[in-house]
Amino acid sequence: MIWLILSITTSSLLYVIFKYFEVFKVHTLHAIILNYIVACVTGFIAHGSVPEVEQIISADWLFYALFLGALFIFMFNIMALTSQKNGLSVAAVAGKMSLVIPVMAGFWLYEESIGWIKIAGILLALSSVYLTSVKSRDRLKFNTSLLVLPIILFIGSGVIDTTLKYVEKTHVLPGEEPLFSAMCFATAFVLGILILIYEATQKRFLTIKSLIAGIVLGIPNYYSIYFIIKTLKNGMESSVVYPINHVGTVLFTSLLGILLFKEKLIPKNYIGIVVAVAAILMIAF
Template identity: 35%
Template sequence: MLYLLLSIFCSASLIFIFKLYERYNVHTMQAIAVNYGVCVLVGLCFPGGADVLQPEIFSRTWAYYAMALGFIFIVTFYLIAVTAQKVGVTVASVAAKISLVIPVLFSLLVLQTTVKEYTWLNYTGMAAALVAIVLSSLRPRQQEAGEAGTRVPLVLAVVLPLVIFLNSGVADSLINYTNQHHLQPHEASQFTMLTFAASAVIGGAVILYQRTRHKTSLRRRSFVAGVVLGVPNFFSIFFLIQALRYFNNDGAFFYPINNIGIILAGAAGAAILFKERLNPLNKLGLALAVLALLLISYQEIIANLF
């Protein structure tokens, strides 16, 4: 249970850190690139982490999937940061964690690995997830963002969470596919490390392009912010894996519980730390997100709790 709480804490803290980037004028992309470099360095401290430095790792069938996942990770991470800063912490956490719907459908329709029979309640939960994203994103007026006082268009405030939802779902589905068809259990740490390394290389390339093309200066505070983000980012994955083992690798039961915890922790933190106010539609969207996750996996939850 401790690992579950630590996983929820680390995952929720990532979005809080993104929100603080705006307050302290941190260059988000620079900090995200440094963050993935820190993830790699922390991973090297663990047994087997140095295997990612071996050239033969690229001969593995899963290597290209790991690199593709690295690209999806850094793009999604950046979008989550922008959403947390411009739209809200609660919206960002809901969009990222309600994406469980996509890998569930992918497993059902493509991988065909599910052994349970889906009912109308499960499908209702999937539909409710999409409605939850829209409701949690709506604001009575367009929200101000940035020192210049520019406003986020209402359409963009809804589109950003939806893109995060799709990207996060595609990433989880790619992990499921790779795990089933290409990855051996003892290669999981190498796969994770290569994914982080790919994200770090892509982030470094973006920073180099911005520096040479747009003369963007490298900020010292961005490196510090990247370290602050990278440590909990790595351990969010580490504690997730440990917690999953505690629940006997029952992902259908564990992930909804974990994601509900992250969504609620994100909403509570947003209200306490950043004074975010939710209108009635936002509150309905938040409640609907929790209900959607419960409906999607209610069979496993009932089986494990009763």
């Protein structure tokens, strides 16, 4: 359970860091691309050494690391577009409700335990994600002409979580978690370089502020992935891990928003917090 708590903590810190990006006027795209190389180096340090090229090439999980790295950078852009075109609440709900995909995969592929209490808890978790994410008294509104964006975000986020579970279970050996995580981020950084080249052609260059922001973001970003893999590696079912991880992140992020940024909650948010606590208890116990 300690790995799951650490995963929730580091995932929540990412949202806080993004909020500070807004406060300090950081170029978010540049910082995120730089964060990938920082996360990669952090993984090598956690691994204890820089791996030999042969060790990486011969690894059973190499293809999945390349796939996930590409998906990381792609889904970041989809998340940004969804936030801009459909609104932040739509992006948050689409991303977090994707927990249903790895949960269903856990039931189907790994024959994980299932019961009415767990099913009810998962349904409550989905409800709580919506209730705590909406920041307006109005109903959640979709731009129907751009409905494809939240759909891609929903599916892509679910595919990332499901793939992490599959690779952890079938390809990543004990002790290889840091190296696997590092290579995922290395792939994302290599692809991010192409974006930086395009940015340079548009006269948008890297700054010291972006470099510092990338370092601050990269370390907790690495550990958010590392801790979730460790959680799965220690035998917890994915149908338990992902609902608690997603709901716990929403809860802790909301708490940090209140404490650090004096954010105001509407009645829906308070109801969502109560529902979230009930969902976590039902799923965990």
